[in-house]
Amino acid sequence: MKKAIFCWSGGKDSAYALYKVLEQKEYSVEALFTTINENFKRVSMHGVREELVEKQAKSIGLPWYKMYVREGSNEEYERNMEAFLLEQKAKGIEHVIFGDIFLEDLRTYRDNNLAKAGFKGVYPLWKIETTKLASDFINAGFKTILCCTNDAYLGEKEVGELFTAEFVKKLPANVDPCGENGEFHSFCFDGPIFKESVKFEKGEKIYKPLEIKVSKDHPPIKGPRAQGFWFCELN
Numbered sequence: 001m002k003k004a005i006f007c008w009s010g011g012k013d014s015a016y017a018l019y020k021v022l023e024q025k026e027y028s029v030e031a032l033f034t035t036i037n038e039n040f041k042r043v044s045m046h047g048v049r050e051e052l053v054e055k056q057a058k059s060i061g062l063p064w065y066k067m068y069v070r071e072g073s074n075e076e077y078e079r080n081m082e083a084f085l086l087e088q089k090a091k092g093i094e095h096v097i098f099g100d101i102f103l104e105d106l107r108t109y110r111d112n113n114l115a116k117a118g119f120k121g122v123y124p125l126w127k128i129e130t131t132k133l134a135s136d137f138i139n140a141g142f143k144t145i146l147c148c149t150n151d152a153y154l155g156e157k158e159v160g161e162l163f164t165a166e167f168v169k170k171l172p173a174n175v176d177p178c179g180e181n182g183e184f185h186s187f188c189f190d191g192p193i194f195k196e197s198v199k200f201e202k203g204e205k206i207y208k209p210l211e212i213k214v215s216k217d218h219p220p221i222k223g224p225r226a227q228g229f230w231f232c233e234l235n
Contacts, residue, residue, distance in 0.1 A: 001028040004095035008032035012144040013099035015188035020124040031063040038068040046148040046185035059194040085117035097122040134177040142191030153183040160232035203233030
């Protein structure tokens, strides 16, 4: 099998993409890696604490690498990513797996960065219709919670809710069932890839009415412009 590392956000799309890859047995997943904000010790994309992601990796049974960023700029992300990839290349790894579904510009950005280090991107969920994808994810037995919502689409009510079939049915028509346009982010805590459920406690809901600086690694926000983001603290 071809050796690969997995770009792990901790959310439902990452979890289902890993599930598909392990099922298909074309790639040997050597490790997970996550971009972490070094200042706050949280996932850059949605603010989940790094210790919870570490618990996920332990339950999955794969090594987990943290790629730290501090500034949050594209330049820093690209510089750190290239250095990280070159370390992995020395181990005979030349593929990186992502959970992206249909954002062409994000895939192009990723592939261009990977090519600089001689890597190729792998996208197990690419172009799968998102209503089907959400349904398949739930039916496979995965459990996930919304940890962040973009207030241009969703708000305080939805953040902290479980991602269930009933939840998907209630989503507004302008919200992608998988949140692929950045409408929401999630934390996956149980399912067939986990040896045991990842324990956590749901804390307070926090609203941040500010422009959040994100790198191009973050899905671009389409449609209405967010005024802020709701976060559900997971402890």
